[in-house]
Structures are given as C-alpha cells and as structure tokens.
Amino acid sequence: MKKAISASHTGMMRYAVLSISLIITTGPAVSSALPLMAKNFPNISLEMIDMIATVQQFTIMLFLLISGTIAKKIGIKRTIALGLMITGVAGIFPVFSQSFEAIFISRLLLGIGIGLFNSLAITVIDLLFSGHDKAQMLGNRSAMEQLGVCILNLVVGLLLLINWHMAFLIYGLAFPIMIFFWRYVPEPQIDDENKEAHQRINLPVVLLALLLLFLVMCSTAIIVQIPSIIVRGALGSATTASLIISLNTLAGMAMGFLFGRIYKVARYMTLPIGTFLMALGAILIGTGGNLYIVSLGTILCGFSYPLAGTYAFNLLSKIAPAGSETLGNSVLLIGCNLGSFISPIGVRVLAKISGNGFIGMFIVLLIVTVGIVAFQWISRSVSKITKA
Known part of the structure; x- marks a missing residue:
C-alpha cells in the first residue's frame, strides 16, 4: 500500500501542489486572439485558425497515457517539471513567430507538456494526502483550474490591446509554477511493492x-x-x-x-x-x-x-488496482477530454x-x-x- 504523508504539510507545499492546476485547462484561453490572428493569416482557413485553440487536446490525450510510464522512469517530480518546462517554451513560442505552421506545431508541443503533468497533478495529491484532507485538496485543485481559466482569460484580453502575439505570453506562467513546485514539493513516495507493479485498469x-x-x-x-x-x-x-x-x-x-x-x-x-x-x-x-x-x-x-x-x-x-493510480487518473482524464470533444x-x-x-x-x-x-x-x- 502507498503511504500518505499528510501529517504536517506546510502551507507553501499545499499551494505548490495546487499551483500546477492553474495552467492545466488554459489551452483554449487564447480563443479571443483568433479573429486577429485570422487577419494576419488570410490564406489560412478559419477552420485551421480555430484549431489553434483546440489542437493541443490531441497530444494531451496521447501523453496522458504515457506520463505514468515516464514518471516511473524518471520520477513524478521530474516528469511534472519537464511538462511545465515544455508547456512554457511551446506556449510562448507564437509570441516570436510569424509562421502559422510553426505555431501549429508549437500548440501540439503544448499538449505534450500539459499531457505530461495533467494526471500527475492528481496523483501527487493521491500520494501525499489522505482522508478528508485529500478530498479537500482535490476540491481545491478543481477550483484552481477554474481560477486559472478566469485569470488568464482576463490577462489575454489585456494583452490583446498590444497585439495577438502577446496573448500567448500567458503560458509563461508555467515557469514560475515549475520553480515553485520544485522548491516546495517533495518526491511522492510509493511503497516498494508497488514501484515495480504493472499498472492496469479494471x-x-x-x-x-x-x-x-x-x-x-x-x-x-x-x-x-x-x-x-x-x-x-x-x-x-x-x-x-x-x-x-x-x-x-x-x-x-x-x-x-x-x-x-x-x-x-x-x-x-x-x-x-x-x-x-x-x-x-x-x-x-x-x-x-x-x-x-x-x-x-x-x-x-x-x-x-x-x-x-x-x-x-x-x-x-x-x-483502482494498487499502484495504478497514475494510469487510473489518466483514463479518467481521457474520459473527460473525449466528453468535451x-x-x-x-x-x-x-x-x-x-x-x-x-x-x-x-x-x-x-x-x-x-x-x-x-x-x-x-x-x-x-x-x-x-x-x-
């Protein structure tokens, strides 16, 4: 069985765990920039322009399935940090690019980054908290997703006053989140009998x-x-x-x-x-x-x-089967993404x-x-x- 270490968490550690969720559902946050973007790319169909706000969902679903395997190899904390790094770099790339094709690819890479830490944001709570404490943290995590959407939508509106490129600066939030998370969150511990377990679903x-x-x-x-x-x-x-x-x-x-x-x-x-x-x-x-x-x-x-x-x-x-929480979370999140799709x-x-x-x-x-x-x-x- 996994060990929950919820006895005496610091407030900073709790906030660091929750901070990951601020950026998870912000893929479509740049939707307001698409009309201005369409004027900049008159030869690109409106359907393709609209996909800039949604195409990342494809790679998110793919990497939801393999994030657990990667975490098993390099650790949960490193996998989350890697995902946040990719999210930040790929997310702000359109600020500096005039190529639609390059921007489109950067959005696919954004999905890879988010997909790496999406389910792990929940797994970390599963492993570090227990009982009512865990239930409250999961509720707070859901609220943080909504808070992130609200704040970044507002910021996008302000950045659009400059130009549509600047709207993509919102993904720079991934960098301070990565530093904050790395500084205050310990590597979640899994019992030895579950470390080598083959993850499965039921x-x-x-x-x-x-x-x-x-x-x-x-x-x-x-x-x-x-x-x-x-x-x-x-x-x-x-x-x-x-x-x-x-x-x-x-x-x-x-x-x-x-x-x-x-x-x-x-x-x-x-x-x-x-x-x-x-x-x-x-x-x-x-x-x-x-x-x-x-x-x-x-x-x-x-x-x-x-x-x-x-x-x-x-x-x-x-x-879920013992030791299969990460895969289980990934399956639930795939259900959520398919439902939206x-x-x-x-x-x-x-x-x-x-x-x-x-x-x-x-x-x-x-x-x-x-x-x-x-x-x-x-x-x-x-x-x-x-x-x-």
Missing part, C-alpha cells in the same frame, strides 16, 4: 471514466450552447451570455473550494447530488424561456460538475431522441442519478450483510 475505473465522459459532455454543451440560447432566443445580448458563462465558472470555483466540507457531510451521496443538480440545471435551461430561469440553470450546472467530478477522482484510489455530437443525438438536447440530457442524468443511488444502496446493504 471495470470500475472504466465505468467511472464513462460517467465522467458523459458529465463533461453535458457541462461543455451547456457552456457552448448558452450564447445561442440567449441571443437567438432574444433573452439578452452576447455580453449577457458572457456574464452568465462567467457565473457558471465562478460557481464551479466556489464549489471546488467547498467540496471538502460538503463531502464530509454528504459522503457517498455527493456523487448523486452532483448529477441531480446537473439534471435540474439542464431541465431549467431546456424549458425556461426566461433569462433568469436559464441563468439559474446554468449556475446550477456550474455547481454540479465539481461535486460529481471531484468525487470521482477522490474515489479512484479506492477502486464529442459534446456537439452528443447533444445532437440527444436532441434527435427527445426533441430537445437539454431535455434529453435531463432524462439521462436523472436515470444516472437513480442508478447511482440504487447501486450505492445495494453495495452498502451487501457490505452490512457480509460484516454481520
């Missing part, structure tokens, strides 16, 4: 990844569809839609910080509460022809994912089945919630009988 991990795939698909669809619902439905302007999306992000951030306290009270019911809140938010968005109802639904969805998603990652160490397709399928994508989302989420509650009730009943 059915519970796969099912958890599929659940996260669906939840992220729904969460992404809500963020993407809200502007159309607000503007096309004459409920408000694009600025109003942007404000509502910001409230969704802030709700997610708040729930991330509160997760530890909620988990301490709700325990195993945390997951179904999260899926039910997302179901409730989806039905409010799908049926509400009122700006306030749609806004409420969007905010509820913002609260929901950190509850369900953070619980899933917290559960991983209990259900297939979101437009998934919503269209739900719309064809139910006539409205959000109503279809509500029905499936409600079924999932009931299924989770039933499974947990049966599991606990069997456990009591076994112990008796």
